[in-house]
Each structure stands twice: as structure tokens, then as C-alpha cells.
Amino acid sequence: MTATATVSRVTVTAGPVRRRIWSYWRFYLALSPFYVLFAVFGLYPMVSTIVLAFQRWDGLSARKFTGLDNFAFLIQDPTFWTALENTVVLFLMSTVPTLVLALVLAVMLQSAVRFTNVYRIAYFIPNVTSLVAMAIFFSSVFSTNFGLVNAALRSLGIPQQDWLGQPWGIKIAISTMIVWQWVGYNTLIYLAGLQAIPKEQYEAAKVDGAGAVRTFFSITLPQLRPVVLFTVIMSTIGGLQTFTEPQVMVGNSGGTGQSGMTVVLFFYRAAFLDNDYGYAAAIALSIFVLVLLFTAINWRIFRERSEDR
Amino acid sequence: MTRYRLRGVALHAVLVLALLVFMFPFVWTIIMASNTTADIYRFPPKFSFGGHFGDNVRHVLDNVAFFQSMANTATVAISTTLLVLFFDSLAAFTFAKFRFPGRNALFVVLLATMLLPAQLAAVPQFQTMAILGWVGSLKALIIPGAANAFGIFWMRQYFKNSIHDELVEAATLDGCGFFGTYWHVALPSARPALAFLGIFTFVGSWNDYMWPLIVLTNPDHVTLQVALSTLNRAHGVDYSMVMTGALMAMVPLVIIFAVFARQFIKGATEGAVRG
Numbered sequence: 001m002t003a004t005a006t007v008s009r010v011t012v013t014a015g016p017v018r019r020r021i022w023s024y025w026r027f028y029l030a031l032s033p034f035y036v037l038f039a040v041f042g043l044y045p046m047v048s049t050i051v052l053a054f055q056r057w058d059g060l061s062a063r064k065f066t067g068l069d070n071f072a073f074l075i076q077d078p079t080f081w082t083a084l085e086n087t088v089v090l091f092l093m094s095t096v097p098t099l100v101l102a103l104v105l106a107v108m109l110q111s112a113v114r115f116t117n118v119y120r121i122a123y124f125i126p127n128v129t130s131l132v133a134m135a136i137f138f139s140s141v142f143s144t145n146f147g148l149v150n151a152a153l154r155s156l157g158i159p160q161q162d163w164l165g166q167p168w169g170i171k172i173a174i175s176t177m178i179v180w181q182w183v184g185y186n187t188l189i190y191l192a193g194l195q196a197i198p199k200e201q202y203e204a205a206k207v208d209g210a211g212a213v214r215t216f217f218s219i220t221l222p223q224l225r226p227v228v229l230f231t232v233i234m235s236t237i238g239g240l241q242t243f244t245e246p247q248v249m250v251g252n253s254g255g256t257g258q259s260g261m262t263v264v265l266f267f268y269r270a271a272f273l274d275n276d277y278g279y280a281a282a283i284a285l286s287i288f289v290l291v292l293l294f295t296a297i298n299w300r301i302f303r304e305r306s307e308d309r
Numbered sequence: 310m311t312r313y314r315l316r317g318v319a320l321h322a323v324l325v326l327a328l329l330v331f332m333f334p335f336v337w338t339i340i341m342a343s344n345t346t347a348d349i350y351r352f353p354p355k356f357s358f359g360g361h362f363g364d365n366v367r368h369v370l371d372n373v374a375f376f377q378s379m380a381n382t383a384t385v386a387i388s389t390t391l392l393v394l395f396f397d398s399l400a401a402f403t404f405a406k407f408r409f410p411g412r413n414a415l416f417v418v419l420l421a422t423m424l425l426p427a428q429l430a431a432v433p434q435f436q437t438m439a440i441l442g443w444v445g446s447l448k449a450l451i452i453p454g455a456a457n458a459f460g461i462f463w464m465r466q467y468f469k470n471s472i473h474d475e476l477v478e479a480a481t482l483d484g485c486g487f488f489g490t491y492w493h494v495a496l497p498s499a500r501p502a503l504a505f506l507g508i509f510t511f512v513g514s515w516n517d518y519m520w521p522l523i524v525l526t527n528p529d530h531v532t533l534q535v536a537l538s539t540l541n542r543a544h545g546v547d548y549s550m551v552m553t554g555a556l557m558a559m560v561p562l563v564i565i566f567a568v569f570a571r572q573f574i575k576g577a578t579e580g581a582v583r584g
Contacts, residue, residue, distance in 0.1 A: 021410055024409040024410065026486075026487045026488070027403050027407055027409045027487070028409070030399045030400055030402075030403040030487075030491075031400045031403055031404070031415060033396040033399075033400070033455065033456045034396060034397075034400055034419070034456040034457070034458065034461060035415070035418075037452070037453060037455060037456050038422055038458075040437065040453075041430070041434060041437065041452075041453035042422060042425065042430060042453075044433065044437070045429075045430030045431075045432075045433035045434040045437060046425060046429050046430050046433075048432075048433035048436075049429055049430060049432060049433055052432065052433065059436075105323075105324070105327055108320055108323060108324055109324060111320060112320055112321065112324060114321075115321070115324075117571070118328075119324055119327075119328060120570075120574055121567065121570040121571075121574070122328045122331055122332060123327070123328070123331055124566075124570065124573075124574055124577075125331065125332075125335075125563060125566065125567075126331050126334075128512045128516075128562060128563070128566045129334075129516075129559055129562070129563065130515070130516050130533075130534060130537070130555070130558055130559045130562065131516055131518060131534075132516075132518055132534045132537045132538050132541075132555075132558070133338075133537060133555035133556075133558050133559045134334065134555075136537070136541050136551055136552070136555050137334050137337070137338055137552070137555060138334075140341065140349075140548055140551075140552065141337075143548075145350065146349055146350040146351070146352070146354065146548075148337070148354060151352055151353060151354050154352065155353065180330070180331070180334070183327075183331075184331055185577075188574055188577070188578050189577075189578050191578070192578035192579065237426075241426070241428065243518075243519055244518045244519065247538075248538055248541065251542075264428060264519075267428065267431075268519065268523075271431065271432050271435075272435075272523050277432050280432050281432055284428060284429045284431070284432070285429070287426065287428070287429070288425075288426055288429050291426055
């Protein structure tokens with residue numbers, strides 16, 4: 001072996017006989033914390049969730065195997081469907097504006113020369129701010145008696161709305177908060193994506209006489225597709241798991257007409273307020289399937305589009 | 310020339326407007342926290358800072374064990390961050406620079422775990438905590454999150470690209486053992502990556518809400534986010550006080566973020582583009 005041999009080769013060829021597995025114990029020890037923690041606090045609970053979904057259990061008495069009862073009950077439970085609908089509606093109401101605004105801001109930020117660092121830091125701050133604190137803030141903004149939104153409506157002569165007391169108001173308040181919290185983050189992701197597009201492509205488009213709009217749709221957007229897919233998938237995973245915003249803003253009940261009841265809030269209630277653990281496990285599994293389904297749909301849409309080209 | 314100027318002004322006008330929208334909740338929170346609740350209830354609303362911040366802070370401290378909760382949150386966030394930095398970077402270094410039987414299989418398992426949603430495990434995890442006697446204890450927040458797949462994956466990319474094999478080999482020949490090489494060679498060279506992972510973990514841990522809400526069953530011994538939510542539920546009408554609590558809960562984090570912002574943003578956005 002020469003002196004420039006890589007470490008890994010040294011390790012493998014150190015002896016003529018294949019080294020016994022325990023001679024690598026340092027490496028396995030170095031990796032063990034993650035795998036041990038995952039086995040105890042990840043894998044084991046997930047497997048038990050699957051088992052639990054076919055059982056009836058209140059946490060105290062003996063578990064009883066009930067077959068598909070939990071699932072049969074779930075598809076007949078109107079609250080589940082309400083929660084499912086709310087989750088999807090909230091996801092669309094927040095994700096679509098978030099990503100569109102983020103893209104617009106990113107394109108603008110890219111052509112800005114000065115103060116870009118100030119913008120970047122300020123745009124990112126909402127994303128690291130406490131969800132609970134901001135949920136309290138947004139419920140004050142949408143408050144009926146003294147909220148800023150109603151104060152603005154009143155000064156324009158428009159009648160006040162009981163935002164957090166009616167179904168659509170609740171959804172608007174919650175999605176406003178989500179948009180506020182995520183536009184900046186996605187802007188910076190898009191900005192990084194935009195900066196990775198080779199300059200030559202833009203110059204070529206310029207030579208061909210393409211205008212700004214044409215350039216945007218024929219170069220910028222196609223080049224940005226993987227980054228857009230990333231943001232859509234991240235928003236999907238996050239959006240389908242919305243919990244803190246409705247829980248703090250309208251409480252465990254989900255508010256008027258259960259309009260703020262999301263699937264994760266529904267799960268939380270079944271498990272930790274009603275102690276209906278088997279049912280909660282069935283809900284957890286359905287959330288998992290939902291996330292997989294939406295991720296697959298996103299994937300498909302973006303894959304098919306790129307195959308069209 | 311003037312046309313470009315005008316465009317530049319319009320551009321910055323929009324960007325500044327967005328900045329104001331993003332910053333507005335902080336300003337408005339400070340306004341509410343420095344006025345009395347009666348001021349907040351007025352129409353038209355008062356748009357200036359008041360002199361009641363001290364009183365409001367005192368009310369918060371009277372109604373909720375604020376410092377205890379903040380100490381709990383800080384304990385959890387700091388311990389989780391240190392543990393994650395140590396365990397993740399050690400595992401990442403091992404994956405990135407050494408070869409041993411089962412390495413690829415173990416790495417595939419690691420990647421697969423990232424696809425599993427956490428709340429799928431919440432119910433049995435609570436039972437596990439009950440068996441271990443950790444319900445109500447901060448251990449229930451710290452230990453399960455002490456090492457994670459994302460951090461290992463992220464640090465591994467960094468070690469692969471930034472540390473030459475020759476360097477690791479030289480350290481080994483110099484008599485540094487495996488751990489010595491990690492400690493003296495790998496760690497010092499990974500500062501930027503550690504800074505990102507550290508802030509990312511710290512922020513996530515500081516703001517975590519659902520799991521602490523579930524597992525910290527003693528209302529006198531909770532984290533800041535849970536205490537804040539309780540304060541809101543019990544004294545929701547006293548807005549100036551509740552907003553003061555919200556302000557006090559987020560200020561430390563905003564300061565920490567501002568200090569590390571550049572490195573953090575670089576790390577947070579790089580991954581998306583590369584992936």
C-alpha cells in the first residue's frame with residue numbers, strides 16, 4: 001500500500017485474514033446511539049401503533065382485539081370527515097398563497113442588489129418564531145371586539161366580523177398565520193434555486209429576443225421544478241400535520257362547527273383527552289396513509305409534467 | 310437610466326413592504342405588551358408604545374411559573390442540542406470516512422426512518438414513558454430526540470465533501486485513535502455544519518409544543534410553550550399580559566437566531582437546492 005491509500009482501504013486490507021466483526025466495534029459503538037434510540041422510541045412504538053389500531057384499549061384495562069372495528073367506526077365518524085376536509089382545505093388555503101408569494105418575492109429578491117442580507121434575515125424570522133406565541137398573536141388580530149382586522153373594517157365602514165366564531169373566519173385566521181410563517185422560508189429556498197440556474201441560459205434567451213415573462217416561463221420555472229417539488233412536499237407534510245395553530249386559536253374542540261378541527265387535533269383528542277388509544281392508533285395510521293397519498297400525488301404531477309417536455 | 314432607477318425603487322418598495330409585514334407581529338406584540346388591556350380594547354386602536362411593560366411582566370410572573378418554565382425549556386433545548394451535535398456528528402463521521410461490514414445497509418435504514426411521521430408513534434411512546442417512569446420528566450423530551458437521522462445524513466454530506474481522507478489517515482498514523490481523530494480533526498473542521506445543525510435543533514426544541522403538552526402532565530412543571538398556552542387559556546381576556554408572556558417567550562430565540570442567522574439560512578436553503 002502506498003502512503004496515499006485511503007483510510008478505508010487501510011482498514012480493509014490491514015491483515016491478510018478478514019478481520020473479525022468485533023474488531024470494528026468502535027464504529028458500531030459510534031453509530032449505536034441513533035439506532036438504539038430509534039428502536040426504543042421509534043420502531044417499537046410504530047409497530048405497537050399498528051397492533052393497537054386493531055384493539056380496544058383505554059390505557060388501564062386489558063387490551064381487547066376487535067379486528068377492523070376501529071376502522072369501521074372511523075369511516076362512519078362524521079368528525080373524522082370534517083377533520084379530513086378541514087385539513088385539506090386549510091392546506092390548500094395556506095400552501096397555494098404561500099408558494100406563489102414566495103416565488104414572486106424570490107424573483108424580486110434575486111434582482112435586488114442592496115440590502116439582500118437584511119431582507120433574508122427578516123424574511124426568515126417568522127419561521128423560527130414560537131407557534132404558540134404567534135397563534136396567540138393572530139387570535140388577537142382576528143378578535144371580534146378589539147382585533148386589528150375588525151378595527152380596519154370598522155374604519156372603512158364595513159360591519160365587523162366574528163372571525164374566530166364562524167367556520168370560514170377560523171379557516172382564514174389559521175391560514176393567514178401559516179402563510180405569514182412560511183412565505184419567507186420558501187422565498188429563501190426559491191432564491192437559492194434561482195441563483196443556481198446558469199447565467200448563460202438567460203443570456204441565450206436574451207439573444208433570442210425573449211421577454212421577461214417568456215424567460216420566466218420557459219427557463220426559470222422549468223429549471224426550478226425540483227426546488228418547487230421540494231417545497232410542495234415539505235408544505236404537504238407540514239400542512240397535513242397542522243395542530244398547534246387551531247389548538248391554541250380555537251381550543252381542543254376545534255371551534256365553531258369544528259371548523260378548526262384538523263386530523264392531528266382529532267388524533268390528539270382521541271388519544272389524550274378521551275383515552276381511546278385503539279381508535280387514536282387507527283387515526284394515526286390514516287394520517288400516515290394520507291401523507292403518503294399526497295406525497296405520491298405531488299410526485300406524480302411533477303414527474304408527468306417533466307416527462308411531457 | 311431613470312427607468313432602471315424607477316424599477317429599483319419599485320422593487321425595494323415591494324421588498325420593504327414584505328419586510329414590514331413579516332416584522333409587524335413583533336412590533337404589534339411589543340405595542341400590546343407595553344400598554345394596558347383597556348388601551349388595546351380602544352377604537353381606534355393605540356399605535357404607540359406605552360409605559361406598562363413592567364406591570365405586565367409582573368402580572369405574567371404572578372400567574373405562571375415563567376422562569377421555571379423557561380429554565381425547563383432551556384434545559385431541554387440545550388441538552389438536546391449538545392447530545393444531537395455529539396451523537397449525530399460522531400455517527401456521520403463514521404459513515405463518511407470508514408468502511409465496515411453492514412455500513413450501506415445501516416445507512417439505508419437510517420434514510421428510511423426519515424420517511425416515518427413522528428406522531429404515528431405518540432400513543433405507544435407515551436406508554437413507554439410511563440413504563441420508564443419518565444412521564445412528567447424532562448427526560449421524556451430530551452432522550453428520544455438525542456440523535457436523529459436528518460442530522461446524521463446532513464453532517465455525513467459535509468464530512469464527505471470537506472475532510473480529505475489523507476487528513477484522517479495522517480491523524481491515524483500520528484497515533485490518534487478513532488475517537489481522537491473525530492475529536493481533533495473532524496469536529497474542528499465541521500464548525501459551519503455544526504452551527505447549522507445546532508441552531509436547527511435548538512429552535513425546534515425550544516418551540517416544540519405537542520409532545521411536551523402530552524408528556525409533561527404536571528401543570529407546575531412544563532415548558533415555556535405549554536405555560537404560554539395555559540396562560541392564554543386561563544387569562545385570554547387580559548391581552549396585554551398574555552402578549553407580554555408571548556413576547557418574553559420568543560425574545561431569547563429571536564436573539565439567538567439573529568446572531569447565527571447567516572450560517573443558518575445558508576444551511577437551511579443549501580440542502581433543498583442540492584437535493
